[in-house]
Amino acid sequence: MNKTIQPGTIGEVSTTAKDEDMASYLGKDTEGQFPEVYATSKMIALMEFAAAETMKPLLAEGELSVGVGVDIMHLAATPNHTKVIAKATFLGLEGKLYRFKVECFDTGGLVGKGEHTRAIIAFDRLVASGQKRVQKEYIYHCVHPEYWAKYADKSTYFPEQFEAEGFIHLCRADQMEHVQTNYFVGVPEITVLKVDVKKLTSPLKIEAANGQTFPHIYGGLNRDAIVDVSSIKKE
Numbered sequence: 255m256n257k258t259i260q261p262g263t264i265g266e267v268s269t270t271a272k273d274e275d276m277a278s279y280l281g282k283d284t285e286g287q288f289p290e291v292y293a294t295s296k297m298i299a300l301m302e303f304a305a306a307e308t309m310k311p312l313l314a315e316g317e318l319s320v321g322v323g324v325d326i327m328h329l330a331a332t333p334n335h336t337k338v339i340a341k342a343t344f345l346g347l348e349g350k351l352y353r354f355k356v357e358c359f360d361t362g363g364l365v366g367k368g369e370h371t372r373a374i375i376a377f378d379r380l381v382a383s384g385q386k387r388v389q390k391e392y393i394y395h396c397v398h399p400e401y402w403a404k405y406a407d408k409s410t411y412f413p414e415q416f417e418a419e420g421f422i423h424l425c426r427a428d429q430m431e432h433v434q435t436n437y438f439v440g441v442p443e444i445t446v447l448k449v450d451v452k453k454l455t456s457p458l459k460i461e462a463a464n465g466q467t468f469p470h471i472y473g474g475l476n477r478d479a480i481v482d483v484s485s486i487k488k489e
Contacts, residue, residue, distance in 0.1 A: 257312060261346045265308030267300060268339040271360075276334055277417055283410040283474060288417055292332035295420025295472060297340070297366050298324055301356040305342035305370050309352060312374060319372045322351055322462050326368035332360040342370065350374075392481065393424045393469045395447040396433055399485065402445040406483075410474035411447075421459075422471040424449065429466065434486070448482035449475065 273279055275296045281288035302321050309319040332338060342354040351371040358366035397413065405411045413422055425433045430446075438444050451458055456473025 259308060259311060259344055261344055263308055263344040265304045265306070265342045266339060267303045267307055268337060269300060271332055271334055271336050271338055273334065280474075281412060281417060283408060284412045285404055286417075289331065290334055292336070292338060292360075292365075293420070294328045294418060297328060297338070297358050298326055298420050300338060300340040301326070301342060301358060301366070301370060304340040305352075305354045305356060305372055308342055308344055308354070309372060309374070316376055316378065317374055318377050319352070319374050321370065321459070322373050323371045324368065326356070326366060328366045330362070330365040332365050336360050391427060393426060393449050393451055394430060395422060395424045395449060395475070396438060397445050397447065398441065399443055399445045402447075402483070409477050411477065411480070412474055420472065422475055424469045424471065426469070429468065442487065444486045446484045446486060447475070447480050448484070449479050450481045453479035455479070
């Protein structure tokens with residue numbers, strides 16, 4: 255089996271935007287207004303698929319490639335029922351990470367671009383690692399009390415930045431202080447959602463960010479996965 259790919263190798267995948275790919279569909283359970291255009295999260299996923307296609311020749315039996323990082327700009331809106339093409343160009347290795355330039359096009363031209371990194375890992379090891387990291391403990395999401403109040407009685411929760419980022423930020427218990435110190439500066443009170451990962455209905459990924467790894471939910475947070483809501487008041 256060929257175990258190398260050369261810089262400049264290109265992977266490409268395409269799809270036709272559907273109702274469930276629209277930002278308006280993803281945000282239907284929120285109080286926000288979202289347009290009927292191809293969602294950023296769906297575009298990023300298609301870019302990942304293109305990069306994964308490029309890496310297929312590298313994989314031994316029982317291995318798969320996983321996304322590690324994305325740095326993406328969504329440049330233009332794509333209407334429903336439009337063909338979308340993602341292209342990933344291999345740039346080279348960065349340590350053990352495979353680095354790609356990724357682009358997304360519709361029939362009108364370029365709609366997104368950026369960089370993406372992936373790694374190769376054994377499937378069994380990935381599953382075991384994920385279970386060890388999160389299934390024996392809960393994960394947590396911090397939010398401003400005023401914003402959470404809008405969702406307290408709704409079936410699905412989305413944070414304010416979901417449409418722009420495509421996922422929900424969470425953390426482990428040992429990362430709570432870091433999150434509060436760095437992302438809630440000057441905020442007198444924080445609402446903390448305790449989440450049971452075994453009850454999640456949206457995909458959960460453990461991804462690198464700022465020198466650490468954090469759990470991210472790619473989709474809405476279903477209300478029945480939230481097992482406790484508490485408040486932290488800063489002095």
